Amino acid sequence: MRTKMIAGNWKMHHRPQEARAFVEELGRVLWARNELYGPLKEGVAEAVLFPTALSLAAVQDALGDLPVSLGAQNAHWEDHGAFTGEIGAPMLADFGCAYILIGHSERRHLFHETEVELARKLRAVLSTSARCLFCVGELLEEREAGKTHQVLERQLLGALEGVTIPDLTDRFAVAYEPVWAIGTGKTASDGDAEEGCGYIRHLVADRYGQETAQHLQVLYGGSVKPGNTAGLMVQGDIDGLLVGGASLEVPSFVGILEAALGILRP
Numbered sequence: 001m002r003t004k005m006i007a008g009n010w011k012m013h014h015r016p017q018e019a020r021a022f023v024e025e026l027g028r029v030l031w032a033r034n035e036l037y038g039p040l041k042e043g044v045a046e047a048v049l050f051p052t053a054l055s056l057a058a059v060q061d062a063l064g065d066l067p068v069s070l071g072a073q074n075a076h077w078e079d080h081g082a083f084t085g086e087i088g089a090p091m092l093a094d095f096g097c098a099y100i101l102i103g104h105s106e107r108r109h110l111f112h113e114t115e116v117e118l119a120r121k122l123r124a125v126l127s128t129s130a131r132c133l134f135c136v137g138e139l140l141e142e143r144e145a146g147k148t149h150q151v152l153e154r155q156l157l158g159a160l161e162g163v164t165i166p167d168l169t170d171r172f173a174v175a176y177e178p179v180w181a182i183g184t185g186k187t188a189s190d191g192d193a194e195e196g197c198g199y200i201r202h203l204v205a206d207r208y209g210q211e212t213a214q215h216l217q218v219l220y221g222g223s224v225k226p227g228n229t230a231g232l233m234v235q236g237d238i239d240g241l242l243v244g245g246a247s248l249e250v251p252s253f254v255g256i257l258e259a260a261l262g263i264l265r266p
């Protein structure tokens, strides 16, 4: 069975003091509730927090040995060099980031990162010990024009050119985040989310074979809340959730963890 993942993308929120306070509060909840702590400790499910680069140190320090992983929201495609304001993937991995997010729609659309750049970034992450959580998703106008599959294929398979099966199996996960569902309160229906995640698995099966596709973790993201978590998580091709707004407060993040882990209990 694929490991379930609940990831919180904090985007440009939470200063170091706020980030620390969040993790301390989350820690108190997890220590007190074995039904949440147990699956994370045993690796049945994984929780990941993606703070701003500035708050990585505070989160790492506050996490201590809590079974929650650290992730970075972005990385440059070069390891080091004259790239003012950037951070290289090996620097983030050495620091202790288990995951690096690449291709978030805000990076694609607000910061105009191209598919060529994102493919280079993906390779940079795969050259480190960190895993890449690679985001794909269509715009509303692309969906309305019936181009969702075409967009997912271009974004995913374009970036995966030359990526090997071992890297894909051990070091890579995908988040399907339809852009029209991000921060809009308009969650994709369970069926639409499952269809997008299933299509991503189908694309990987086509190129890399069924076995690789069956190993691949595919997450859904876009207006995830405690109330819609269970419906999404019971879908066969959805292995986890990438949560924005609802990951900023401990009660809603815990509510999502509860609902997601609840479906694992017999």
Ligand SMILES: O=C(CO)COP(=O)(O)O
Residues within 6 Å of the ligand: 009, 104, 177, 181, 182, 183, 184, 185, 221, 222, 223, 224, 242, 243, 244, 245, 246
């Ligand atoms: O972009 C997202 C996570 O990466 C989703 O954000 P929201 O959960 O706020 O819609």
